[in-house]
Amino acid sequence: MPQTNSLINLLPLVFIFGVFYFLIIRPQKTKEKEHQKMLLALAKNDEVVTTGGIHGTIVNVKDKTVVVRVDENVKLEIEKNCIIYVKKTQEQVDKA
Numbered sequence: 064m065p066q067t068n069s070l071i072n073l074l075p076l077v078f079i080f081g082v083f084y085f086l087i088i089r090p091q092k093t094k095e096k097e098h099q100k101m102l103l104a105l106a107k108n109d110e111v112v113t114t115g116g117i118h119g120t121i122v123n124v125k126d127k128t129v130v131v132r133v134d135e136n137v138k139l140e141i142e143k144n145c146i147i148y149v150k151k152t153q154e155q156v157d158k159a
Contacts, residue, residue: 102143105129110150113141118150 105111109121111131119131122138129146131139 101149102146105143105146105149111146112148112150113145114147115145117141 105121105124107121107124110118111121111129112118113131117131117133117139119133119139121129122132123130125140128140128142131141133139
């Protein structure tokens with residue numbers, strides 16, 4: 064009887080771990096994969112937004128960084144990981 068009792072006591076812990084996995088861990092992994100996919104697809108003339116809220120247009124794509132034009136004669140070199148998303152242009156919206 065003591066073995067059965069200890070297995071029953073572990074059942075709620077297994078259930079809680081399963082809930083955490085499906086509600087927190089799995090969605091976070093898929094979100095991270097989508098972000099990496101977006102970073103690999105960055106190209107010149109893409110309009111992007113950074114984690115700091117800077118809006119700009121990509122001028123040059125390097126291995127780990129991108130050069131973003133923020134205004135006329137103002138260019139910033141930013142880490143790729145700091146880009147939150149790529150703004151869709153009207154042409155991209157029409158194609159979708």
